Amino acid sequence: MIEVYYAEDDEIIAKSVKEYLEQKNCKVTIFGAITDIKKALISHLPAVILLDWNMPDGHGNELCRWIRDRWDDLPVIYLTVRGDSGDIVSGFQNGADDYVVKPFDLAVLHSRILALLRRAKGAEAMKLFCDDLMLDKEKAAVYYQQQEVIVSQLEYQLLQLLLENKGKTVTRRQLLEQIWDNSGNYVNDNTLTVSMKRLREKLHHPLCLKTIRSFGYRMEDTK
Known part of the structure; x- marks a missing residue:
């Protein structure tokens, strides 16, 4: 089972993503604020993080930078709305591994997660x-x-x-x-x-x- 932490304050999007991924053998925990996901990460690391750009208490790039200061190889997929090229650049500058543009196909998101975990497999083996x-x-x-x-x-x-x-x-x-x-x-x-x-x-x-x-x-x- 793939454990996923998902930072998303839109409850409708979060629910649909959670329901789909859990049908694909994932365990998804949703966090509606950056503060909440930080607390969770301090005590336990998931297999991958899905990171939305706009959060009530900050921006995704701030959380991504905080993650990279502590865990170099924790897989992060950045979620952004179409046309926000500046968000994508900022996300990669702060260490995101991949991005998916909203609105996204859930099957595409799942395939990106699997691809990222395959690339990280060598590092995880250590x-x-x-x-x-x-x-x-x-x-x-x-x-x-x-x-x-x-x-x-x-x-x-x-x-x-x-x-x-x-x-x-x-x-x-x-x-x-x-x-x-x-x-x-x-x-x-x-x-x-x-x-x-x-x-x-x-x-x-x-x-x-x-x-x-x-x-x-x-x-x-x-x-």
Whole structure:
């Protein structure tokens, strides 16, 4: 499912876009003000943002600039009315990835979203997400609600293995074999329990990290 944040103050347009995209396996959250979408972005990032130019509390290019100051590769599609070429130029100067002119065909909008996500796929492969957690493989860093969390090398490897298998249960034996035994270090089962406890604490006990009792662990989105 593709998660979409949509900044749009026209309720009729917003409703039609939401209904269509949700038929196409998207989850759409509508924000009627720039202030509201900013608050949402601070705690959670969607797959793509649809950004209208005219908002009650500001312009789309201001929000786009704010987004780019924080997240370089968050996909943004700029929505503009026909003839506003200055809006399009401004949007791209501030980091929008694509634009769609109003009134637009909903099928065209959906195809633009898919095309943009395909282009971003390579970059996304370096980042693993689950709820408010992100693991950046390029930086070898872990983030909770956009704030970096300092973890040990072992904790990083544990989280990476679980995130790479998101939605699947990873057994305790698999974790022990792939993380410890591959390094030539034999440990007992209790070491895994202690390591996982410390990782949970550092990550603020995330609901998406589930324990499958006496079997293993599973990362699973809850939002």
